Amino acid sequence: xxxxxxxxxxxxxxxxxxxxxxxxxxxxxxxxxxxxxxxxxxxxxxxxxxxxxxxxxxxxxxxxxxxxxxxxxxxxxxxxxxxxxxxxxxxxxxxxxxxxxxxxxxxxx
Amino acid sequence: xxxxxxxxxxxxxxxxxxxxxxxxxxxxxxxxxxxxxxxxxxxxxxxxxxxxxxxxxxxxxxxxxxxxxxxxxxxxxxxxxxxxxxxxxxxxxxxxxxxxxxxxxxxxxxxxx
Numbered sequence: 001x002x003x004x005x006x007x008x009x010x011x012x013x014x015x016x017x018x019x020x021x022x023x024x025x026x027x028x029x030x031x032x033x034x035x036x037x038x039x040x041x042x043x044x045x046x047x048x049x050x051x052x053x054x055x056x057x058x059x060x061x062x063x064x065x066x067x068x069x070x071x072x073x074x075x076x077x078x079x080x081x082x083x084x085x086x087x088x089x090x091x092x093x094x095x096x097x098x099x100x101x102x103x104x105x106x107x108x109x
Numbered sequence: 110x111x112x113x114x115x116x117x118x119x120x121x122x123x124x125x126x127x128x129x130x131x132x133x134x135x136x137x138x139x140x141x142x143x144x145x146x147x148x149x150x151x152x153x154x155x156x157x158x159x160x161x162x163x164x165x166x167x168x169x170x171x172x173x174x175x176x177x178x179x180x181x182x183x184x185x186x187x188x189x190x191x192x193x194x195x196x197x198x199x200x201x202x203x204x205x206x207x208x209x210x211x212x213x214x215x216x217x218x219x220x221x222x
Contacts, residue, residue: 045211
């Protein structure tokens, strides 16, 4: 079966750096996506990786290793507004999105 | 504001009621989706429409009935639901059905009594 694993919950301190990991086992691979979802709000697209390496976008970076079936989302200079759930999703060989259960990130002052 | 609007935001219904969820997108996208989101579970894809044609039905019970009258509007008709159907129902749209960048609405929180 297809599976996406990510930690259920993480806690970090304002101003610090946090890394949210995502491992996947899917039937084929056509890209990996990260979404952010604040409580009671719509998920919003953060990043897309299809080749190995690091994609940087401001304070957020996303890394992919296809050989290891592994990705991480790196958040720098954490702000209170970064408290949210972060969803990892992989597009499989049929271009279907397979979703993880999400990581709830709690930022403390 | 994501360009995808869902109504109602909250809905409480009994198991014998009939209700509908509505979704509208203002992005000019060709594909629309219904997802079910339950606490601590992955998003569950329910239905996909591409250019108004249903292309995906992920073994969803018949008590959920989708309708897509045009590429901007999507409905989910609900009938004889069960308490385990209580969840957040998210609508999304994308440029095409194989695009991974989805634009989500804020969801309709459904409670079945």
